[in-house]
Amino acid sequence: MIDDAAIEWEQKLLGGLLCDSSKFDAVLDKLCVHDFLEEQHQMIFTMMLKLDLDRGYFDIQMICDLLSANECIFADYIKQLAKKCILSANTLYYANIVRAFSVERQLKGIASGINIADLVCSKHIDEMANKVIYKSESKPFHNDFREHLAEYLEETADELRSMHANQGYMFNLISEMNIVLVRYLDELSEQDD
Secondary structure: OHHHHHHHHHHHHHHHHHHOHHHHHHHHHHOOHHHOOOHHHHHHHHHHHHHHHHHOOOOHHHHHHHOOHHHHHHHHHHHHHHHHOOOHHHHHHHHHHHHHHHHHHHHHHHHHOOOHHHHHHHHHHHHHHHHHHHHHHHOOOOHHHHHHHHHHHHHHHHHHHHHOOOOHHHHHHHHHHHHHHHHHHHHHHHHHO
């Protein structure tokens, strides 16, 4: 299950940050709260951000102190996250994977905007999203992959245009796809610099 895998990577990332908050600024350059699938993880990331802005750092105790007595189960979950931290040195790697899952969800969300009659196009976009996530888990990104992804996007856009030349909403979906992928490709380029 992709959602389960995304949640597992989010847990590793948050656990890594709980063990070593010094990497938070670098992670913040890659992610925002909406990149997290799990609502609890969004809340934890938001607490980390608040503490980082207020005090310049955070730790497990500081985050748990932000929680009220009614949220003690949530505090236990935060402590469990810290135990999931295998090696905090991998935190930036975990952030890249969380971001890739976020991009995949965005692309699949766009694909779901295509109605059932357009199942072939939707499947094509899903395949593209799966290639994005598979590549981010397996190897560092290379220019040839970026070029291949850009070509794949252009092919998909051409296919959608030819199938729906008179339907304006398809052009909106194509624009959304372009925006998501161009931002992601820009992020990847910045990583190489």
